[in-house]
Amino acid sequence: MTKHLISLAAMLALAAPLAAQEEPQGAPSPNEIVEQASAEEWIAIPAEDLLVMTLAPAADGSARKVVIQLMSAPFSQGWVENIRTLARAQWYDDIAVNRVQDNYVVQWGDPNYDNPESEGAAKPLPDGLRVVGENEYVANVIDDDLLARHRYADPYSGWTTFIEGWAVGSKQESLHSLEYQAWPVHCYGMVGVGRNYSPDTGSGAELYTVIGHAPRHLDRNIALVGRIVEGMEHLSSLPRGTGALGFYSAEETDKRTPILSIRAASDLPEGERPAFEYLSTDSETFARYANARANRRDPFFIVPAGGADICNIPVPVRRAGE
Amino acid sequence: MTKHLISLAAMLALAAPLAAQEEPQGAPSPNEIVEQASAEEWIAIPAEDLLVMTLAPAADGSARKVVIQLMSAPFSQGWVENIRTLARAQWYDDIAVNRVQDNYVVQWGDPNYDNPESEGAAKPLPDGLRVVGENEYVANVIDDDLLARHRYADPYSGWTTFIEGWAVGSKQESLHSLEYQAWPVHCYGMVGVGRNYSPDTGSGAELYTVIGHAPRHLDRNIALVGRIVEGMEHLSSLPRGTGALGFYSAEETDKRTPILSIRAASDLPEGERPAFEYLSTDSETFARYANARANRRDPFFIVPAGGADICNIPVPVRRAGE
Known part of the structure; x- marks a missing residue:
């Protein structure tokens, strides 16, 4: 009997234990x-690198929490600071998921921002946000371990590697240099900052996450600020929008998922702080x-x-x- | 006004038309x-290469149809034939989506197959199914245009290319040969045949599609038989299963999505046949x-x-x- 249950589960096996004699x-x-x-x-x-995003409960009443790990230095720190400012000002409370484009992104923000139907109703942004531009899409790294690193051939950027828990694309300054350029890459579940045409227009008030095949053409073109470490399924399974680019159209605004709050874990009471490790x-x-x-x-x-x-x-x- | 609406939509712009003077x-x-x-x-x-899968209507009563394009020769034809046999025998009617694993696959089949809870209730398979094995995961191709082809460097298989509308991994027999091995690759929306540990155990009765980042490690390890060309969102947005490997657990069998039917387009009345082109x-x-x-x-x-x-x-x- 056990054999058969495991046998079904093993069809696209990942780690299914079989009875020892059958393994x-x-x-x-x-x-x-x-x-x-x-x-x-x-x-x-660190607790200050974790954000807890609480969505409105699901239709069946179950809670939906999403935990985001913010990017560590030297990457995207201008935007990461803005996000902490926005969270601390409780600015994200009562915004919504406005866009779900299949095999691409889920995006959340103020539905009244840049929206001609409800102009004037947009939330004012808090003071103290930095304007961060394209020069921060890429970091210069000097790394004594560079030559010892595992590097992976990559059709996008020559090679990729991991730095302190993050997947990065990179470009060596010269063959014998320990200096190189590195930038975070758009893998599934990564979180980035929506922007307009000008590269410095993303404040951190509008965020997205990748829900499909890695859209690596966005690397170095838009800021990545973290990744989802728990609750991804609450975003990836949302109904797709039928408007342009997967935005919910004017006829389906009821599909927007309300976001009740986003808080830095370090701002939560000690008993409510999630703790993660990589x-x-x-x-x-x-x-x-x-x-x-x-x-x-x-x-x-x-x-x-x-x-x-x-x-x-x-x-x-x-x-x-x- | 128009400017602002487009401006929001352009945040992760794909093809947003702007007013000419602003472009x-x-x-x-x-x-x-x-x-x-x-x-x-x-x-x-061709109509015989299209399958129409009709899911039970959504909670709001809306119809859910998924159209699958079957793989063309020389790839996976043994399984493709089995799938046509199963569809013609109406074997797929009243099976269900049993597995939804985030960033991996959605899988459908007979929930009573290989299930100790309901053994004996499994549907008998129709006559005439072939047993197809690992030698058909890869095809040998002789191609006069080989040297003119666009080829893409690839971390998995050396290089990849497109053959008659399909993305394939490939390996040249020798530098000056026009003969090479080629195999379809696991991109988002590709459809494959679930199997057990033995490579010849997948009949085509159990199918899956990719709903996340391309799991290319499955290439040459499992049969790909087609891709979803319409209605992908009806599968990719299904609730994730909480059991092992994303199967719906015994407590959530109500989350299984019933499949009302799967038909080859060529078996549908002429007025109901979908027509697609690539x-x-x-x-x-x-x-x-x-x-x-x-x-x-x-x-x-x-x-x-x-x-x-x-x-x-x-x-x-x-x-x-x-």
């Missing part, structure tokens, strides 16, 4: 490798995990791919203490 | 290039489109990527006569 020969899966990581290989995410991308376990993502040798697989694109090597993140 | 300078977007294709560059999809991947317009996907020069963009992975160059498909 096909094979190496551990990527998830099994991560489970074997030592406690020291996990790095705590697997160090410099750890030995991460290297084994990434290798296994690129070369699946666990039982289901016949032909290892021999490579992977960086967005198919998601950085493991989990609740602390699990 | 920033720039090249046409990929979608604008496709709109300029000549009628001869579009290729009709942009020839050998056409000049497709080459311009692919180049623009890899190097966005339309107004929103600052830095062209300089490349793209093949799953970020979706083949344009549209209803015929539009």
Whole structure:
């Protein structure tokens, strides 16, 4: 009986344990490798880098919370600071998800902003927001470990790598230099700042997340400020908008999902603060995990791919203490 | 007024027309290039290669139809034939979507198959299904145009290309050979055949589609049989399952979406047959489109990527006569 249940679940197997005597020969899966990581290989995410976004409850009354990890230095810090300012001013309270475009993005903000139907009703932005421009889409990095790093061939930017838990595209200044340019890349679940045509028009008041295949053409063209580490399914499963670019049309504004609040975890009472950690991308376990993502040798697989694109090597993140 | 509406819509601009006097300078977007294709560059999809899957109506009563284009020769034809046999036998009627795993797949089949809770209630399969194995995951192709083809560097398989409207990974037999191995790749919206551990266990009765970042590690490990050309949003927005691998758990079987029927378009009355066409991947317009996907020069963009992975160059498909 157990055999049959597992057998169904294993159809597109990820990490399905079989009864020992039936287990096909094979190496551990990527998830099994991560489970074997030592406690020291996990790095705590600071509370000020976590945002809790509370959506209105679902139709069945169940709660919908989304946790976002903000990008760490040296990337996008101007926008990250703006987002902290907006959260602390409670500016995000009572905005909404206004756009859901299939295989692209979910976007949330003030539905009255830039909207001719309700001009004048837009919320004023708080004081203290910085104007951040295209020069901050890319960071200059000097890195003594550069030559030791795992680098991945990439059709977009020559090569990609991981820096402190983030997938980045990069360009070396010269062959023997330890200096390079790096920028975060648009993988599934990454969070970015909506903007208008001019690159400095995104304040952080309008945000989006990727819900489809990595739209890497947006890299270096728009600011990434973080990623969703819990509750992604509350956004990715929202009904698609039928207006231009997946915005909800005037006939379907009732499909907008209200956002009750967005708070920095560090501003929440201690008992309500979520705690998360990520697997160090410099750890030995991460290297084994990434290798296994690129070369699946666990039982289901016949032909290892021999490579992977960086967005198919998601950085493991989990609740602390699990 | 118009300006402001467009301005919101352009935040992550794809192809937003601005009033002429306001239009920033720039090249046409990929979608604008496709709109300029000549009628001869579009290729009709045969009715026997289209499946219409009718889901139960949505909660608001609206119809949900999904159209699948089956893979053309030389790829996966054993499974494609099985799927036609299953559709003609009306075997798919009253099965269900049983699995929705975020950033991975939606999977449908007989919920009683391989299920210890309801063993014995599984539908018997029709006669005439072939057992197809791993030797058909890859096709050998001899192609006089090989050296003229657009090829894309790829971290998985060395290079990728398009053959008759399908994205494929490939491996040349030798540098000067016109013979190569090719296989379809797992992009967003591709449809494949669920299987058990043994590679020849997928009949075509259990199917899945990709709803996240391309899981290219599945290439050459599982059969791809087509892609969704309309109605993808009815699958990608379904509630995620909370059981192992995204299967709906025993407590949430009410979330399964019933499938009323799957029919080959060629078996439908003539007035009900959908008609679709795809942009020839050998056409000049497709080459311009692919180049623009890899190097966005339309107004929103600052830095062209300089490349793209093949799953970020979706083949344009549209209803015929539009």
